[in-house]
Amino acid sequence: MKKTAIFPGSFDPYTMGxxxxxxxxxxxxxxxxxxxxxxxxxxxxxxxxxxxxEKIKSVYSEEPRVKVIVYNELTSTLAKKHEAGFLIRGLRxxxxxxYENTISQMNRYLNENLETVFLITSPHYAAISxxxxxxxxxxxxxxxxxxxxxx
Ligand code: ADP
Numbered sequence: 001m002k003k004t005a006i007f008p009g010s011f012d013p014y015t016m017g018x019x020x021x022x023x024x025x026x027x028x029x030x031x032x033x034x035x036x037x038x039x040x041x042x043x044x045x046x047x048x049x050x051x052x053x054e055k056i057k058s059v060y061s062e063e064p065r066v067k068v069i070v071y072n073e074l075t076s077t078l079a080k081k082h083e084a085g086f087l088i089r090g091l092r093x094x095x096x097x098x099y100e101n102t103i104s105q106m107n108r109y110l111n112e113n114l115e116t117v118f119l120i121t122s123p124h125y126a127a128i129s130x131x132x133x134x135x136x137x138x139x140x141x142x143x144x145x146x147x148x149x150x151x
């Protein structure tokens with residue numbers, strides 16, 4: 001059976017850290033769906049959602065096993081719809097762990113066929129966070145080294 005995994009997140013913006021997790025996931029799963037959680041009524045993003053979808057798609061234009069979707073529902077519901085048995089999350093530190101631990105248990109409760117698989121960050125990308133990149137970008141700093149596309 002085809003192993004489909006969803007990599008959910010805000011991806012505001014999508015970084016080299018995220019890209020690393022996806023490339024490693026392709027070694028484990030047949031198909032990886034990058035799910036961008038987005039609520040159109042809240043509009044609380046820094047990077048435009050359509051721009052980010054376009055940029056992420058451009059990164060994987062040669063990789064048909066990666067798809068990009070925008071969703072506005074429970075991640076566990078999204079997984080059911082796409083017959084995905086796995087969620088992928090990246091772990092950088094204990095703060096990530098504390099948060100992910102509860103989310104993962106809740107997702108399993110909501111959808112018992114859903115297993116969350118955690119990949120530990122590659123040391124090279126451990127310090128990269130979307131929050132910091134947003135801040136640097138806001139004040140005109142160069143963030144190109146941390147993104148797998150040009151912006
Ligand atoms: P969320 O808003 O759901 O936390 P993010 O877009 O910030 O979404 O991150 C999505 C996933 O990618 C999370 O599991 C996060 O821990 C992981 N992640 C973010 N940055 C890195 C990184 N540098 N290395 C590995 N994993 C990362």
